[in-house]
Amino acid sequence: MEGPSSSSRPPAGRRGSAGEAETGLSRDTKTHFRVCRFIMETGVRLGMSSVPVATACVLYHRFFQHVSVQVYEPYLVAMSCVYLAGKVEEQHLRARDIINVSHRYFNSGSSPLECDKDFWELKDSVIQCELLILRQLNFHVAFQHPHKYLLHYLSSVWSLVNRHAWSRTPVAETAWALLRDCYHGPMCIIHAPQHIAIATLYLALNSYGVELPLGEKEWWQVLCEDMTKADIDAVISDLLQLYDMEAKCI
Secondary structure, X not given: OOOOOHHHOOOOOOOOOHHHHXXXXXXXXXXXXXXXXXXXXXXXXXXXXHHHHHHHHHHHHHHHHHOOOOOOOHHHHHHHHHHHHHHHOOOOOOHHHHHHHHHHHHOOOOOOOOOOHHHHHHHHHHHHHHHHHHHHOOOOOOOOOOHHHHHHHHHHHHOOOOHHHHHOOOHHHHHHHHHHHHOOOOHHHHOOHHHHHHHHHHHHHHHOOOOOOOOOXXXXXXXXXXXXXXXXXXXXXXXXXXXXXXXHHO
16 A cells, blocks of 8 residues: 655755745645545545544544654554544444555555555554554544534524525535535644534535524524634635645645
8 A cells, every 4th residue: 555655755854945844834735635535535435424534534633733744654644543533433443444445545446455464564553553643642532523513503594594495405415515624624623613513504505695584693603602703714714725725636
């Protein structure tokens, strides 16, 4: 299984010009985007539900908050995050299955790996990396996700919207898709989960021109008292940057 070539990376700790630093940052950001997409696609192939996949992405982003992508192989870390997330969210996965699905991700149509020396070494690496992640995060691996908030907010908004307008527009599906996309970048660990849920629903409603009845407060203030328009704009801005990153990663 191959990830990005380490030979193309600058040595860890290297100091260069501002242009070099910006290029390195952009390269690392693209790497993290691609690896999170790998986590999501691998999770789907393994039959993981949305919350364990989200936990795997958060584990990955939190780990690389503290360490450099030049030091640790990101795809190995991602595999270990998927393995650990399955335990955290009680959707246990076999390391062998994660390794084989990952192998097929990079080698389409290939057969499962033989249980030879290379396989056992890779499995040991996944498990050792899991322990490294746990130590790096001080064993803080339980997170609050926006999912439960979005579910509640959708239910609340549904009761206020014209039924015909709601039935002919995929607001709920779009909000869930936007939420999933948030995990491609570190915004999932920067913004409060309630704020992400509100912002994705706000964007979905606006995308289809669905209007809610006016009241003394904005609907999002009623649902989340500490929410401001600036918070919504900040989340949406970060999400749009991720979509821009996606175009650059194709």
